[in-house]
Amino acid sequence: MTQVRKQAFAQQIYACVSIVTQIDYASLLYQVSLLNIREASYLTRYQQLAVQAIHNSDFTGAAKVMNKVLLGGRFNDGYQSWFRNVTGQKQHYNYVQTVMPKEWDYYDIYLNLTDVKKV
Secondary structure (H helix, E strand, O other): OOHHHHHHHHHHHHHHHHHHHOOOHHHHHHHOOOOOHHHHHHHHHHHHHHHHHHHOOOHHHHHHHHHHHHHOHHHOOOOOOHHHHHHOOOOOOOOOOOOOOHHHHHHHHHHOOHHHHHO
């Protein structure tokens, strides 16, 4: 293995460790009273599945697991996420912000412009 490949591999491992250590959303959401104990346990099971997928280098699988519970929408066959169904929150990035800012739609609009698609 070349030095460059070793460095790239080390960076991937570091990124996975960071993800694994930061995936415990269930505890946070329980502590701020957005989830009850049963809901936190349910989310913990999904988090464990995602961590297991990461350890198996199945990053797509891990993303799909977390998308199902957190993102929903286009990432979840058009269905609302479990998080939204349980908490009523439309905004999963910042639970204090209950509605997504209008400005967040600008990115999709920009990417769908014909001039941008040509590039």
